[in-house]
Amino acid sequence: MAxxxxxxxxxxxxxxxxxxxxxxxxxxxxxxxxxxxxYGNMATRDTGAIGGHITRRLVQIAEQAMAGNQR
Structure with missing residues (x-):
């Protein structure tokens, strides 16, 4: 499925x-x-939780990368 x-x-x-x-x-x-x-059979709460945690993790990775470049 595309x-x-x-x-x-x-x-x-x-x-x-x-x-x-x-x-x-x-x-x-x-x-x-x-x-x-x-994903049509998954609860919206579950897919939203996955997306939210991914976003938090990506922001954390970016913040760490930026902090490393500041030094």
Whole structure:
């Protein structure tokens, strides 16, 4: 099934890393991601929790990178 997302990655190679991050976060939260890639049967609360934690983690990574460049 093709993705219908209108989001485009600035660095296309980041897709695999973001996908891996999604599975890591879901595992940490105890949420099972469907193997077929269809999220329609998942609760909105679960998908939102995954997205929120991914965003927090990406902001944290960026802050650490910026702090490292300040030194």
């Amino acid at each position: 993705s219908r997302s209108s989001n485009t990655l600035v660095v296309p190679q980041a897709s695999q890393a973001l996908d891996q991050l999604k599975y890591e976060v879901a595992q940490e939260l105890g949420i099972q991601i469907p193997q077929d890639g269809y």
